[in-house]
Amino acid sequence: MGDLVTGEAVVLDLRVAKLASRAIAFVFDVAVQFGLLLLVFLISPTDFDSALQTAFALALTVAVMIGYPTAVETLTRGRSLGKLVMGLRVVRDDGGAIRFRQALVRALGGFVVDFWMLGLGGAVAMFVSLFSDKGKRVGDYLAGTVVIHTRAPKKEVVLAGMPPELAEWAAGLDLSQLPDDLVLAARQYLGRHSELSERARYDLGVRLADDVGAAIRSPRAPQTDPHPYLAAVLAERRRRAGG
Structure with a gap:
């Protein structure tokens, strides 16, 4: 592997x-x-x-x-x-x-x-x-x-919780077209967010957020940081799947 x-x-x-x-x-x-x-x-x-x-x-x-x-x-x-x-x-x-x-x-x-x-x-x-x-x-x-x-990640990653300010927005998302591979990539990014350099953290986050936004038809607002945006989408997805 x-x-x-x-x-x-x-x-x-x-x-x-x-x-x-x-x-x-x-x-x-x-x-x-x-x-x-x-x-x-x-x-x-x-x-x-x-x-x-x-x-x-x-x-x-x-x-x-x-x-x-x-x-x-x-x-x-x-x-x-x-x-x-x-x-x-x-x-x-x-x-x-x-x-x-x-x-x-x-x-x-x-x-x-x-x-x-x-x-x-x-x-x-x-x-x-x-x-x-x-x-x-x-x-x-x-x-x-x-x-x-796609059926299991290599190892568990601690995920960020739902940002309170994005909870209402996330509840109205259509996540049916969000692909598993993109979810896995976002999970790994969130789990290693603190380990990345500031530039790498932002560039990779923007790229993932753009892909997620295209999949769920709700792009990230320019003023919203990629980290809370991705955290909100994944937290809502987990909530709908029963945790």
Whole structure:
């Protein structure tokens, strides 16, 4: 299990997923992709000439093998069906949620290098992952991402309580779209807040608060410090979950 280190040298104790769990998730995802390919080919028109059929088949293959994982990981902020089953999620190297760009680069890297075109059915991904302390494949290195376990943090972190001045505001938040990986990153930040330099404390806090604000559709006010903002969101989330 490896820690994630941000640009400010802040250690985030997120449990990095290694080869075994990622391989099982990959099998689930490949089964879904090949099922989609089979379904699409069965319902596709057959009255094309051979050249058009070849082009059509290639376009469908690219759409499923690249478009499907890109769309799914973008919409779910890092979770495919296989990762959902295994309790995994793709996050940025700094612990934040991935965006379309990271999802697309991972999908392209997987199709071209890790698994299919040059990947010998996954041999390249397996080889690279075995020599990575964070279990990364080529697509992860290119996209600046890492796959983590989301079902439990590596160790408990003492969390800040609800700031009284933000309690009423927090009670009205919609937290349904707040992703687990972002919660974990915010927890680690709050737990190590006093250990950071003033500059690192503010810069990392602003970055996390901006990501949280986008997820809950309630951005941090410029005059509000990132620490109480994040503390209020996480305290409200714990309250709704029963503590």
